[in-house]
Amino acid sequence: MRKYIFVFILSLGFLCNLNSVHAADLVPENRTTAKAEVLEVLTQERKNDPGTDTPTDYQTLKVKILDGDEKGAEVTVENDYLDLQKGDVFYLIHTVDKYNGIDVYSVSEPYRIPALYFFIGLFIICVILFGGKQGVRGIIALALSFFLIGYLLLPGILHGYSPVLVSIGVSSLIIILGSYITHGFNRTTTSAVIGMIVTITLTGILAYFSIKYARLSGFTTDESVYLSQNTRGQIDLAGLLLGGILIGLLGVLYDAAIGQAIAVEELHEVGPHLPKSAIYKRAIRIGREHIGALVNTLAIAYVGASLPLLLLFYSFGTGDYTQTINKEIFSTEIIRAIIGSIGLVLAVPITTLVSTWMLVKEAPTKDAALLALEEKAVEEKTHHH
Numbered sequence: 001m002r003k004y005i006f007v008f009i010l011s012l013g014f015l016c017n018l019n020s021v022h023a024a025d026l027v028p029e030n031r032t033t034a035k036a037e038v039l040e041v042l043t044q045e046r047k048n049d050p051g052t053d054t055p056t057d058y059q060t061l062k063v064k065i066l067d068g069d070e071k072g073a074e075v076t077v078e079n080d081y082l083d084l085q086k087g088d089v090f091y092l093i094h095t096v097d098k099y100n101g102i103d104v105y106s107v108s109e110p111y112r113i114p115a116l117y118f119f120i121g122l123f124i125i126c127v128i129l130f131g132g133k134q135g136v137r138g139i140i141a142l143a144l145s146f147f148l149i150g151y152l153l154l155p156g157i158l159h160g161y162s163p164v165l166v167s168i169g170v171s172s173l174i175i176i177l178g179s180y181i182t183h184g185f186n187r188t189t190t191s192a193v194i195g196m197i198v199t200i201t202l203t204g205i206l207a208y209f210s211i212k213y214a215r216l217s218g219f220t221t222d223e224s225v226y227l228s229q230n231t232r233g234q235i236d237l238a239g240l241l242l243g244g245i246l247i248g249l250l251g252v253l254y255d256a257a258i259g260q261a262i263a264v265e266e267l268h269e270v271g272p273h274l275p276k277s278a279i280y281k282r283a284i285r286i287g288r289e290h291i292g293a294l295v296n297t298l299a300i301a302y303v304g305a306s307l308p309l310l311l312l313f314y315s316f317g318t319g320d321y322t323q324t325i326n327k328e329i330f331s332t333e334i335i336r337a338i339i340g341s342i343g344l345v346l347a348v349p350i351t352t353l354v355s356t357w358m359l360v361k362e363a364p365t366k367d368a369a370l371l372a373l374e375e376k377a378v379e380e381k382t383h384h385h
Contacts, residue, residue: 033108034068036092038084042076056080063105065092077105084110134182141178148174149247157243163236167243168204171250172197183258191358192261195351196253200246202350203343207242210335216241216328241332249340252294252301256344257351260287264355272361280356287348295341306333 042060059079065071066089077092084090089111095104127135148170156166175196183189218237219228228237263286267279303310325331 030097031093031095032068033091033093034070035066035111036063036077036090037066038062038086038088038090039064039074040086041084057083059084061107063092070094075105077107079107081107082110137182141181144177144181145174145250148177153243153247157235157240160235163239163243164204164208167239167246168200171200171246174250175200175254178254179258187358188261188265188355189258191264191355192257192351194358195261195347195354196257198350198354199253199257199343199347200249202346203249203339204242204246206342207245207335207339210339211238211242214331214335216332216335218332219328241336245336245339248336249343252297252340252344253347256287256290256294256347259290260348260351261355261359263287264352265359268360276356276360279360280352283352283356284349287352291345291348294344299337299341 038061040062042062044057044059046055046057048055057080061077061079061084063075063077065073065075075092082090084107091108091111093106093108095106096102097104124139127139129135131138152173153166153170156170157163176193179189179193179196183192216238218239218241227235260283263283264279267282268274271279325334
């Protein structure tokens, strides 16, 4: 198994680096970004933005560039984006008009790296402190997942390969490696992995037809428009939308599948003489309770991620809501949430079936009364937990 996984990683990485052009190569080289520090706030006033009549703070800043080709240079910057004070560090964009040679400096983003490092460190400490060895394994699996996304998924899509196939392949790889790293090489983990891969494949097919049937183009955000321009239309944005659905499902899917595999294993240990049908029936009852909680969790997560969109929907008032939800920006989020939830629901019976087939040995023929007593004991233990 390890040999085949290694070969799969090498093959996928090789494909993602064949005869391709990076998106960055397509962007004109007339803009650079560097870190800068505010030396002095020269002027500051509050006036209405000409485009929206929204009150906005306008600043004139004297800043010092901290890195890049212009390191050490002091420049004056007009700022109406961030409220910056003396000593603040931020990213500065330097744009050169290649036709007339005019330099324009503008504020891009505040320097958030120290805050990010702090909270990442706090997260790692909490996981190790309370999760122990299992927590360390989880962090390793998480790091590997980000590595696969950063070095296989994103380059593969940018290099023009099908977002659908790349997403399914990388998702399966994340499932395989993450599961075995966290839970070890055993039959229980293998049954969960098979269940997740089958579920991801079925969800991918369903998502493909849902995007086609709903006629979603993938052009719902500024980022998608910029991405299409920077890559000269080489990326299938509808396929990218499908890939996002699959990647977004992975975390909750992993929880459901591992939970069902372990439930089957535990039920079989408590009632080793129960037939596979009885174990499956009890495990599905556990899974149904899990589905209710996880579907709600997934829906609330989508609400949190799409809160500005929901506020926009609510702000339209009491108009024709069918016209509103028919807009692609709303339809996309609805399809994303529904398909993800369907995939989560499918994971329970699929993983339970695979786990029952792999983990449960067929029980010998027993007296019907004794079998009924054992099933009752298992049911009471299940309810107790």
